Amino acid sequence: SVIDSSSNAQPLYSKVTNPTLSPSHLQDLPGFTRSMYRSDHALITPESHVFSPLPDWSNTLGAYLVSPAMGAHFVMYIAKMQEGSKSGLPPKHIERFVFVVQGLVTLTNVSGICQTLMTRLLIYLLTQSISSKVMNLLHLLYLKEGMLTWKIIFPSQLLAPLINSHFLTPPERQIMDFQPGEFLNVKEVHYNQHGLLLLEGQGIYRLGDSWYPVEAGDAIWMAPFVPQWYAALGKVRTRYLLYKDVNRNPL
Amino acid sequence: SVIDSSSNAQPLYSKVTNPTLSPSHLQDLPGFTRSMYRSDHALITPESHVFSPLPDWSNTLGAYLVSPAMGAHFVMYIAKMQEGSKSGLPPKHIERFVFVVQGLVTLTNVSGICQTLMTRLLIYLLTQSISSKVMNLLHLLYLKEGMLTWKIIFPSQLLAPLINSHFLTPPERQIMDFQPGEFLNVKEVHYNQHGLLLLEGQGIYRLGDSWYPVEAGDAIWMAPFVPQWYAALGKVRTRYLLYKDVNRNPL
Amino acid sequence: SVIDSSSNAQPLYSKVTNPTLSPSHLQDLPGFTRSMYRSDHALITPESHVFSPLPDWSNTLGAYLVSPAMGAHFVMYIAKMQEGSKSGLPPKHIERFVFVVQGLVTLTNVSGICQTLMTRLLIYLLTQSISSKVMNLLHLLYLKEGMLTWKIIFPSQLLAPLINSHFLTPPERQIMDFQPGEFLNVKEVHYNQHGLLLLEGQGIYRLGDSWYPVEAGDAIWMAPFVPQWYAALGKVRTRYLLYKDVNRNPL
Amino acid sequence: SVIDSSSNAQPLYSKVTNPTLSPSHLQDLPGFTRSMYRSDHALITPESHVFSPLPDWSNTLGAYLVSPAMGAHFVMYIAKMQEGSKSGLPPKHIERFVFVVQGLVTLTNVSGICQTLMTRLLIYLLTQSISSKVMNLLHLLYLKEGMLTWKIIFPSQLLAPLINSHFLTPPERQIMDFQPGEFLNVKEVHYNQHGLLLLEGQGIYRLGDSWYPVEAGDAIWMAPFVPQWYAALGKVRTRYLLYKDVNRNPL
Amino acid sequence: SVIDSSSNAQPLYSKVTNPTLSPSHLQDLPGFTRSMYRSDHALITPESHVFSPLPDWSNTLGAYLVSPAMGAHFVMYIAKMQEGSKSGLPPKHIERFVFVVQGLVTLTNVSGICQTLMTRLLIYLLTQSISSKVMNLLHLLYLKEGMLTWKIIFPSQLLAPLINSHFLTPPERQIMDFQPGEFLNVKEVHYNQHGLLLLEGQGIYRLGDSWYPVEAGDAIWMAPFVPQWYAALGKVRTRYLLYKDVNRNPL
Amino acid sequence: SVIDSSSNAQPLYSKVTNPTLSPSHLQDLPGFTRSMYRSDHALITPESHVFSPLPDWSNTLGAYLVSPAMGAHFVMYIAKMQEGSKSGLPPKHIERFVFVVQGLVTLTNVSGICQTLMTRLLIYLLTQSISSKVMNLLHLLYLKEGMLTWKIIFPSQLLAPLINSHFLTPPERQIMDFQPGEFLNVKEVHYNQHGLLLLEGQGIYRLGDSWYPVEAGDAIWMAPFVPQWYAALGKVRTRYLLYKDVNRNPL
Amino acid sequence: SVIDSSSNAQPLYSKVTNPTLSPSHLQDLPGFTRSMYRSDHALITPESHVFSPLPDWSNTLGAYLVSPAMGAHFVMYIAKMQEGSKSGLPPKHIERFVFVVQGLVTLTNVSGICQTLMTRLLIYLLTQSISSKVMNLLHLLYLKEGMLTWKIIFPSQLLAPLINSHFLTPPERQIMDFQPGEFLNVKEVHYNQHGLLLLEGQGIYRLGDSWYPVEAGDAIWMAPFVPQWYAALGKVRTRYLLYKDVNRNPL
Amino acid sequence: SVIDSSSNAQPLYSKVTNPTLSPSHLQDLPGFTRSMYRSDHALITPESHVFSPLPDWSNTLGAYLVSPAMGAHFVMYIAKMQEGSKSGLPPKHIERFVFVVQGLVTLTNVSGICQTLMTRLLIYLLTQSISSKVMNLLHLLYLKEGMLTWKIIFPSQLLAPLINSHFLTPPERQIMDFQPGEFLNVKEVHYNQHGLLLLEGQGIYRLGDSWYPVEAGDAIWMAPFVPQWYAALGKVRTRYLLYKDVNRNPL
């Protein structure tokens, strides 16, 4: 089954939930943070996460990483659920995408039909609620109404092939992989925004004039037109989750 | 009574009304100010306060410290009342919070019921007007309609226990205390805004890439997502008044 | 009469129309300008003025110095009229203020009543048109509808006392004078915006972290909350024209 | 005919389509780009172009260079068409201007009337669609509804005289030419925005405090009030295409 | 006598010994200082003075403000003497200049001849020692051997006329006075170094690209070629003591 | 005995040898370092230490932290000895000071007399060599000839009282202790240089315009005249080892 | 004769002696200067010249523009002579080069032989003194002993051909000419130093990261290895005088 | 033989002699250079090389990349020889190292014994002269007397094994190789200087706070204590030549 296929003890994205440079490693450096917020981009690193109860969710702590208050047209956040936690529903006409960083969640749609999601599943949710059987770390994107011009087919058809491969071919929500030494061919400048969560590996992200060493667990917001480029370094693959708004008239 | 309990001659927050580094100490330094306004935060220090008559108030001088013109969704200001001064009412659907920095004020609600407030009282006002018996220094926050999702119970129930303790448990309007050497555990990055008035003590506030020495009497505005951190220094407790907008969907 | 009183040959504000550091003095410095535009203020110096025909005016060249495109809620511009030039009317519900820097203009209101204005007159215009008998240099402010809460009495009553004194006591549009060595007592931080035209003298303007040498003919825009301070230098009085939006609730 | 007149083998604006400093010359410089995005201007150089299918167009790749997401009120982009490519129509009430950088396109209006455009033609399109006979590189501007106060006469009258001269006298969309050593007389500061594509030559563009070497193929966005200045250098003429919004009340 | 002439109770340069912005005024601002040290200049303000016993002096505390360790070819320091304090002698071939900021000192030359100095006396010392009858604050300059090409005649001849006037006509050690609004005509760039102590008044010092508000009690070091300019502000005269090395071949 | 008194298992300065933010915690952040080198100061953090064999020492790895190549007049380094390691002798006329961060060393003077040193001992060495019985981490200062004007009495007399107290009263080589919240009273500007090793605790070091979070294990170099200030934070004492050159004529 | 050949009334390098942007044009801009001094270059513009009597010269005022105090190994200065002025001799083993910017001087060598120099003559002087018949403006370079490896033949042979051409072929002291639009092919980085005086024309000088508009009368110092580049602009030729130390081993 | 072993037509380090981003690619970008010179490091890229005849060499052009004038204690330069070119000898007590980037040279020692060197040979030269049979590009280091504490055995013994391996084991002159994605483990801070020539590949060099994309042909100087780090990117190996001064007492 879908669930059984990840029977190895080592969590898939363990450096997101337990980063090499954890907040406790910085406990003796008063005032130090790698987090940076500029008008055209932000780097949000684990020691800056502020968790508080999510409104309309039960028994869940969440940390908002990106929101319209910084100039984005979407919300990106991390939700920590426990056994018995239950999500609220997305506001009307708002699309919600879920990536299960760690653990298992059950989706229940308005007809009461349930489906279990596990780590590595990126899923589109319009009216479903989420409940949790085990401790979970979710990565969520909320999109403003009307910003997307296409729809993902209901996830049941997609679940199987997603387990062992890149699963969402539409470029709007990409899983990007880089081998060590590999980098973006284009030093991109475009009108699209990005929300990014680094799942595996490490490298250098250039954003505007700034160069940031990044590692798994770091999140990035890129405003429209910020020059951007990534190079993967070290001995393991880099994988990141990338939101990009496309297929719309920029006017 | 509530009023009598502060019979000591020394005003509670005397460094707010009479800062160690008063404007007169800077009178020989033409053009010098510690005030700073950047796109994601502001430090407003006493030598920059511009007092002028408050519209709709009688016999009151006010200095606006924060307003939507700088990107905030609230107004924070200081009002200097004298005996016989009387406030205007807040605009309709606008919530007003009052903190009496020094002196005594009388609240009168629409039914004509009065209540006396003294230093250290943080109070929620929807339709009450304020009049003053003695010279007062008030710290006020105006909040835009609809931004808060809960209500404080009418202050009469709250007055007594507020005198000698932290009194407003909801995190939205906090009194934060730090012992010397204590600092914020998290180098916070969040979508919420802050309005802050330093009531006692001194320390270092990091806002984005800037580090500011601050002391009682200084005010701060923090835009969403500015990295922020405080450390208390010296030999006395730091206490500050903190506005934070919470409990709402950031989308 | 009002007009006769300025019978001296030397124009009143000759350094505005003929600055000590004229554009021709900079003709051999390719790319050099003292003009500066930052997010919270702008300095606009004569070599950067771009004159083009004013829409709806006849035979008039204008240079816009401040506009909402830079974050202001008003328009400030200089209009060069010649004999026979005629203004357009302000858009409906828009207030217009005129300061005659040099020359003579005739006001005609909707009833056809005319009135002659000369240098040094700051005047409120709602529906009047302006025509010119001699070459004029006007300094104009356009204010968005509803931003002012008071009205100036029709200028006929004001003309006489205005000639030899500061004439507009309301603080919203001030004539500010400084003797050499004099400076602003407060290093101001406030929610109000400013539009400024330096009519006489020279000094140093501090805006945020920047210090600017300024002289007659320079114009400045100050966004809300930019720390600001001026000191007059040299051997003559500094006089500047200052727009400030006051008397309104900043919420 | 119009088409025959450019029978020389060398394309007119070959450095736009094949810049001296092509993306491949930078392939060994990881993370290097000359592109720059600041709050008041942007330089977009060829190695930063991101081409993807244009929505509503058939068989066409486009790269957006300027859009409202960066603060502009227009869209500027480059479209690569092939034989048989066909454009979508502009959104209703949106004006579209086309400059054929290389190749041939056919315009078809709603009545089915066709007209062929070739390199060097800047044309106004309200309801026409474009189809391509040969490989084309188009430079397009989309303008928001209502921003222009005048109309260009239908292009059929303009085509003939446009071939060998500067063809659009209204200043809103200018072809600007500079001989080597020539520079802008005024260091301009104005409320108007610009979109610029450098067609021939090279020089220095000063934007705010920054000085940029530029060459054919570079594109620039200038926000309102950014101080701006250009000097042409080298041995050949500089020619650039310039959008400027004029003839409207800046309030 | 020389001494009696300053019988007014108010010390002459009281703001040097008791500055408006004293260290105690800054005691609640942890880490704040106006002092600045750059490669081409330094501003040393009172809260940064570090006093320790002066080697070879008895019962005297001194604070070095300028030394060769920062690139200067002289030493400038402040010495606090008490009754009975006695200086060491200058090293051989080193010239020493003394300005008595406050109090009285007695000079004794090698022949045992004594002379009393009081506030406002700038004096050249080669082999004399200084002893103190009352609490003194001295400002001293040590000059490296061979750097001066002229000699001051023994002070006995100079004492009388020095009391009420500028007393040292050679430009090497100047007393500079400015009336409010007055400023340096030349924005100087020269190979000479300066050591400066502000005795009275306040103003703005521009050093390189930096603008510093300064007041009595502040000291400045200027390296060769730093662009420099001063403007006096406020209601009282500015007076400063200025060391400048002149009359030598700069090769 | 002196040695026995530290019988607790926990090493005294364990955060120097095993810092909270060890190099391995930064292994996934390519290119990241907290180290900073400016013309007037340097922060050298553990992930930047380059260890290589020390010339003239046997079986010892050393990392130079400060040297004259950066403008200092001393050398500061860390030496890792093992059982059987043996130091070279200091160059002639060079003074050497040793602080045993961890472990035990034996001093042997030219007469063959030995003495055992343990953690916390700061010792003056002119001609002694050092050998090691166990793994050691030494902190050494080399001073150029003639820079010190006093001598420490041979360590045998000093050993006993050093164990439980601050042991070197001369200010030249200080152990500085701060309780949490405590800070330097003076924002120091002086001609003296410093070499500093943070042994315990954490806080903020201001150097010039920069503010650095620091923790045990960090080293600092301060050039003459860099403004400097420290505040201790957290729950434990800060202790640092400080070299300062005093008691000499700065000319 | 040599002298007669410049009989036109218009001085050759009149913009050096009377710059378009003269100090008097900046008299109303307190504190403003275009002069800039950085560690690797300096721009010295006319409003910053400080003239004082030249030691060992009679009746001459000089302004030093470059000296070893800024890191150069030469001195560059301007000397204003009058009728009857007489120079001192260069120090022994020091070479002196003279360029007559305006007027006439007479050279007298040790044998008493005289020779008249006029504008445009660059001349090598080892032991000659200079006397002046008419008001002169000289540009002089002093070179430290031993830095040059070749010698110029005594000027008498060179005078004639120098009048109407570039006269000093050795690259060490060059006259550089640029036509409008022309620029340096190489963005030079080299170990050699430069002293430069702009005699005619205007353009842009890039020095390190800085871009400077320059015009006739401006002087520049370039330290070793500062990246450097010039482009001539406007309608007239640029000519500058350039000192460069070559032909020596840089070790 | 040594020479025959490189019989492949493709030169070994062709990107040094013919860089991907050649000066001609930048010919249309007036004033643009990637070269940077700061106080603690320099990047020297091909478009900034200034070639001129090398003193004491015949028929050779050289470009100095590093010299003591920038703070180094060595000289690094590139020499272009042609058939028949002949070097001068190094100054007495100066050591010279040669790396043949391209072509063949013959060494002749004082006894007249010759030896042929080819590309990839790094060789120590004390008294040998170099002559060239074919066009050569040499990379040379000159070291000041006494800076090295060891000697390389005469090259004849070393030639054979050098051809296909890293050949100089002493760390002082290293060949460093990195596979794509590989980076320096330590973010180094040390007292040693570096001279570096990138022979193959590309990556990112961090120097102090700056991040530089670099490619084959770029040269770097690193002053003592500049924090430094390299990461190799792309698909091919990075190889660079690195000078480092070690094995000496840093005092």
Ligand SMILES: [Mn+2]
């Ligand atoms: Mn992208």
Ligand SMILES: [Mn+2]
């Ligand atoms: Mn917070």
Ligand SMILES: [Mn+2]
């Ligand atoms: Mn104001």
Ligand SMILES: [Mn+2]
């Ligand atoms: Mn323009």
Ligand SMILES: [Mn+2]
């Ligand atoms: Mn001076």
Ligand SMILES: [Mn+2]
């Ligand atoms: Mn200190």
Ligand SMILES: [Mn+2]
């Ligand atoms: Mn050069």
Ligand SMILES: [Mn+2]
């Ligand atoms: Mn290294």
